[in-house]
Amino acid sequence: xxxxxxxxxxxxxxxxxxxxxxxxxxxxxxxxxxxxxxxxxxxxxxxxxxxxxxxxxxxxxxxxxxxxxxxxxxxxxxxxxxxxxxxxxxxxxxxxxxxxxxxxxxxxxxxxxxxxxxxxxxxxxxxxxxxxxxxxxxxxxxxxxxxxxxxxxxxxxxxxxxxxxxxxxxxxxxxxxxxxxxxxxxxxxxxxxxxxxxxxxxxxxxxxxxxxxxxxxxxxxxxxxxxxxxxxxxxxxxxxxxxxxxxxxxxxxxxxxxxxxxxxxxxxxxxxxxxxxxxxxxxxxxxxxxxxxxxxxxxxxxxxxxxxxxxxxxxx
Amino acid sequence: xxxxxxxxxxxxxxxxxxxxxxxxxxxxxxxxxxxxxxxxxxxxxxxxxxxxxxxxxxxxxxxxxxxxxxxxxxxxxxxxxxxxxxxxxxxxxxxxxxxxxxxxxxxxxxxxxxxxxxxxxxxxxxxxxxxxxxxxxxxxxxxxxxxxxxxxxxxxxxxxxxxxxxxxxxxxxxxxxxxxxxxxxxxxxxxxxxxxxxxxxxxxxxxxxxxxxxxxxxxxxxxxxxxxxxxxxxxxxxxxxxxxxxxxxxxxxxxxxxxxxxxxxxxxxxxxxxxxxxxxxxxxxxxxxxxxxxxxxxxxxxxxxxxxxxxxxxxx
DNA sequence: TTGAAAGCGCTAACAA
DNA sequence: TTGTTAGCGCTTTCAA
Numbered sequence: 001x002x003x004x005x006x007x008x009x010x011x012x013x014x015x016x017x018x019x020x021x022x023x024x025x026x027x028x029x030x031x032x033x034x035x036x037x038x039x040x041x042x043x044x045x046x047x048x049x050x051x052x053x054x055x056x057x058x059x060x061x062x063x064x065x066x067x068x069x070x071x072x073x074x075x076x077x078x079x080x081x082x083x084x085x086x087x088x089x090x091x092x093x094x095x096x097x098x099x100x101x102x103x104x105x106x107x108x109x110x111x112x113x114x115x116x117x118x119x120x121x122x123x124x125x126x127x128x129x130x131x132x133x134x135x136x137x138x139x140x141x142x143x144x145x146x147x148x149x150x151x152x153x154x155x156x157x158x159x160x161x162x163x164x165x166x167x168x169x170x171x172x173x174x175x176x177x178x179x180x181x182x183x184x185x186x187x188x189x190x191x192x193x194x195x196x197x198x199x200x201x202x203x204x205x206x207x208x209x210x211x212x213x214x215x216x217x218x219x220x221x222x223x224x225x226x227x228x229x230x231x232x233x234x235x236x237x238x239x240x241x242x243x244x245x246x247x248x249x250x251x252x253x254x255x256x257x258x259x260x261x262x263x264x265x266x267x268x269x270x271x272x273x274x275x276x277x278x279x280x281x282x283x284x285x286x287x288x289x290x291x292x293x294x295x296x297x298x299x300x301x302x303x304x305x306x307x308x309x310x311x312x313x314x315x316x
Numbered sequence: 317x318x319x320x321x322x323x324x325x326x327x328x329x330x331x332x333x334x335x336x337x338x339x340x341x342x343x344x345x346x347x348x349x350x351x352x353x354x355x356x357x358x359x360x361x362x363x364x365x366x367x368x369x370x371x372x373x374x375x376x377x378x379x380x381x382x383x384x385x386x387x388x389x390x391x392x393x394x395x396x397x398x399x400x401x402x403x404x405x406x407x408x409x410x411x412x413x414x415x416x417x418x419x420x421x422x423x424x425x426x427x428x429x430x431x432x433x434x435x436x437x438x439x440x441x442x443x444x445x446x447x448x449x450x451x452x453x454x455x456x457x458x459x460x461x462x463x464x465x466x467x468x469x470x471x472x473x474x475x476x477x478x479x480x481x482x483x484x485x486x487x488x489x490x491x492x493x494x495x496x497x498x499x500x501x502x503x504x505x506x507x508x509x510x511x512x513x514x515x516x517x518x519x520x521x522x523x524x525x526x527x528x529x530x531x532x533x534x535x536x537x538x539x540x541x542x543x544x545x546x547x548x549x550x551x552x553x554x555x556x557x558x559x560x561x562x563x564x565x566x567x568x569x570x571x572x573x574x575x576x577x578x579x580x581x582x583x584x585x586x587x588x589x590x591x592x593x594x595x596x597x598x599x600x601x602x603x604x605x606x607x608x609x610x611x612x613x614x615x616x617x618x619x620x621x622x623x624x625x626x627x628x629x630x631x632x
Numbered sequence: 633t634t635g636a637a638a639g640c641g642c643t644a645a646c647a648a
Numbered sequence: 649t650t651g652t653t654a655g656c657g658c659t660t661t662c663a664a
Contacts, residue, residue, distance in 0.1 A: 018641035
């Protein structure tokens, strides 16, 4: 009609808030992240998942709203407030949610978590098979001939950290190799964490044989370890091999051998699952999809990983 | 009242879409980025600015909506559609907008650009003083004694690239040093770009003196150059110094000397300016703030930058 | 001070 | 098919 043409000419734009109010649907999804993770640059991990979410949302015709939490302890108060009908559902990235979270979660919005640390009823979780990734990597290292592999693990209580340790141990068991005693440490998931943990450990083990390889629980930890080794004039990988986990930008740019997690896919698939979940809620159906979706990991051998040196070095 | 308590108990949540419709204000800001920049991981730059925006929005009590463009050529069609009252204003990150953009920009929303490539009426721009950053860095290198500084510049037409070249040239002029001929190249803003450009240039200059230093137009280019030098068994910085620009995660983790841009601040300040702009529009006032805000840059000397070696090397 | 009513701009159900 | 009307859940205005 002429009306349409006139509207066009006058620069008419439909008001999306009015539409959302009328239809009871915002066509928007929210992403909840820990502010520190985003701002601190410590965890490029989040940004990669986030990139996947953005892309997934674009493909699904949804806009993406970012909500940040200063701390996951705020979740119980703030997440319900996020569900103010501006978004139809929420993706929680690596939420450290308590078990009772189901109690306060609004039922009118869909929830999907990526690498959630515990199962929450009604929240579909997407994750990658970290235990298998660690298993594959450590098995590969054992096959190369490494016997004293030091695992600089993540913080106690982080599910991902525990799973990487489990993979490390299972690989030893599968290869029939006794894991060297005291070779699993804990560190925070950062360069500094890796640095401190390894430096400390080396100081406490003067005179013992130097590990042939270091397996960091993430790329940042591995990076910190490389630092410490270089400072001691040890060559990587000629003297000590180092591998990380995640295959973030850090590992790619520093060429650190690592375990790749499909972070981008995790993000984009989370959107797809969330859309299904939202549709099921809006139609009043119950949920028929899977509650836990596991994506595979892949080992990425790079220049920091080689066969162990012939002669054992001693820590000094 | 008792009503409030009851509401609380029943889990009542105010409907933000209804409120937005009633008040004509969404209390949300949008961020427009080029999809490729976000997804491709080529430009950590964006993510850092984005982090600043998120933080700024949190401080201003606004939520952040992400809009992605596959290409800035879509801007004229899609940006007006983004202004559908779900956001009160938009921050454009590094927009490659054409000069005529003012024609199609809706007047009811506020616009702020970060590192916009050209001035658009009604759009406040925030940027860092790239020319001065390049000037400071190159002056510093000249003061260290470098005379043959190769500038691996960014793509033709990118405002930032041109400004870095201008700073490079002005530093030479200020020091009374004639810039060596043919020592300004062009590359795309990526590791691969730096690699190709430098490798190419070296092949074309066999037998000439090796540059004492390489100044990459961004950190990724610098990283690519380091790669090429290492492949030729040249030591950085003993044989050749290398510096970058931006101080992204890449430079920090690889310890590349660089020019720091306040990316995070650029993002958070953009939000503050945008809030002012939005308020002025809603109150029907005209805009009294600045149209172009320039933040300072800082040089960050790191291990890849040292004094030039005594004896000149020859390219082979 | 408190309460009732009229929009905000759209969609959806209904009537013509 | 087309046009009309009643909400969606808030804010704001105006009357009581």
